[in-house]
Amino acid sequence: MVTKDDNFLRENNARHQLHPMIHPLISEEHPPQIIVKGDGYYVTDIDGNTFVDGIGGLWNVNVGHNRAEVKAAITAQMDEISYYSSFAGTTTAPSIELSAKVIEMSAQEDMSKVLFSANGSDAVETALKLSRQYWKLEGQPERTGFMSLKQGYHGIQFGGTSVNGSSYYRHAYGPLMPGCYQVDSPWTYRNPYSEDPSELSAAIINQIDRLIQHNGAHTIAAFIAEPIQGAGGVIVPPSEFWPALRALLDKYGILLISDEVVTGFGRSGSMFGARGWGVKPDMMCLAKGITAGYIPLGATVLNERVMSAWTKGVDPMGFVMHGYTATGHALGCAAANATLKIVEDENLPANAAAMGDRLIKGLEDLPNWSSLVGEVRGKGLMVGVDMVADKATREPIDPGKGQGEMVAAFAREEGVIVRPAGSNIILSPPLTMDADGVDKIIDGLTKAFRKYEEVK
Numbered sequence: 001m002v003t004k005d006d007n008f009l010r011e012n013n014a015r016h017q018l019h020p021m022i023h024p025l026i027s028e029e030h031p032p033q034i035i036v037k038g039d040g041y042y043v044t045d046i047d048g049n050t051f052v053d054g055i056g057g058l059w060n061v062n063v064g065h066n067r068a069e070v071k072a073a074i075t076a077q078m079d080e081i082s083y084y085s086s087f088a089g090t091t092t093a094p095s096i097e098l099s100a101k102v103i104e105m106s107a108q109e110d111m112s113k114v115l116f117s118a119n120g121s122d123a124v125e126t127a128l129k130l131s132r133q134y135w136k137l138e139g140q141p142e143r144t145g146f147m148s149l150k151q152g153y154h155g156i157q158f159g160g161t162s163v164n165g166s167s168y169y170r171h172a173y174g175p176l177m178p179g180c181y182q183v184d185s186p187w188t189y190r191n192p193y194s195e196d197p198s199e200l201s202a203a204i205i206n207q208i209d210r211l212i213q214h215n216g217a218h219t220i221a222a223f224i225a226e227p228i229q230g231a232g233g234v235i236v237p238p239s240e241f242w243p244a245l246r247a248l249l250d251k252y253g254i255l256l257i258s259d260e261v262v263t264g265f266g267r268s269g270s271m272f273g274a275r276g277w278g279v280k281p282d283m284m285c286l287a288k289g290i291t292a293g294y295i296p297l298g299a300t301v302l303n304e305r306v307m308s309a310w311t312k313g314v315d316p317m318g319f320v321m322h323g324y325t326a327t328g329h330a331l332g333c334a335a336a337n338a339t340l341k342i343v344e345d346e347n348l349p350a351n352a353a354a355m356g357d358r359l360i361k362g363l364e365d366l367p368n369w370s371s372l373v374g375e376v377r378g379k380g381l382m383v384g385v386d387m388v389a390d391k392a393t394r395e396p397i398d399p400g401k402g403q404g405e406m407v408a409a410f411a412r413e414e415g416v417i418v419r420p421a422g423s424n425i426i427l428s429p430p431l432t433m434d435a436d437g438v439d440k441i442i443d444g445l446t447k448a449f450r451k452y453e454e455v456k
């Protein structure tokens, strides 16, 4: 039932709210769906329609919507105190509890300390700045450059935008930070080198090696990458790539920052994405799944090697002059403590692996009959459906033509929310999915692509 309040929401959204990742005039013409309720892997919109949440909020509602345990933890903390600063001199109990938990969960990666923030973009910015500070403390102040992969997404602050590998996010905001270099992504489906994963991995590693030599290793602070590239189209690198990258960076002493904002806490089928490749990064950027979106929270985790630059003694250069008002926010940390308990108690990484396999298997026939679908790929519960204008050349569809949006609208008619992003449809449902929920996504998206064939 549409109430007076509902009409107020519709009218005022178009009038007052600027939405990210869309032109304001297109947003006015195609108003966003107003989501009013969530329960488990379902959400309900303002018109009372219920959908399977195929994108898990924004790949973050990993434990599902409306979890009593998380809500109880937040309200219990509010009964004590909602906020107090974690800057020098004070802190709060839930932030201490969370720091111990995050370090315990990342012990396999030899992580030593965590610095909290409010978002994934903050977690990236923190990692970039602390890696520069690390090298200054180590007596190599020229190491200020960053390397990353094309198609990579590292948030939207100036540092993150400068290392982002997609021009969509860059071109309106330049000039960006100097000394940031992007190399080709190890993307088996679309690359000029080889379709053989091992050959491709070797070609990209060689490219990185040459770029390091060209600039001089003494100028590069860190390499930042996602273990599986998410927003760029769910690009799963060859299994050799991450171990070879780690070995190459070790040769030159360059830090490896794993941007685990999407992959952290189970989404790709292992607790951390880098762990899935058998690699220990020097830093990890965490957000999204740490609180499953109940309250915003970011975290940057540093290993023993990085921390050793600070623990040698009190160097004036070592003051951590980087932090946010929201650093260690008591409500975010309380939400995270409850969320991570669910992640462990319910073994969500294992469920993500099993349900992800089911999802990919259920969609793998799409390229055989859909004129749009070139490839279905993914790992765990991060799945991309790659849409092409030409199957032979694999030329991606022009996102401006709205085909992805059309497929997403058809899927909504079938009761499933999916995310059109560039030339991909992205699926990233809660990690609590069961077989029934996964089958509903498969069915809804399959029908949506069939409908596209009928009307195209």
Ligand SMILES: Cc1ncc(COP(=O)(O)O)c(C=O)c1O
Residues within 6 Å of the ligand: 119, 120, 121, 122, 124, 153, 154, 155, 156, 226, 230, 231, 259, 260, 261, 262, 287, 288
């Ligand atoms: C890999 C990665 N890094 C960083 C970010 C930025 O996180 P946030 O949007 O919370 O700032 C994202 C967001 O999607 C991401 O996917």
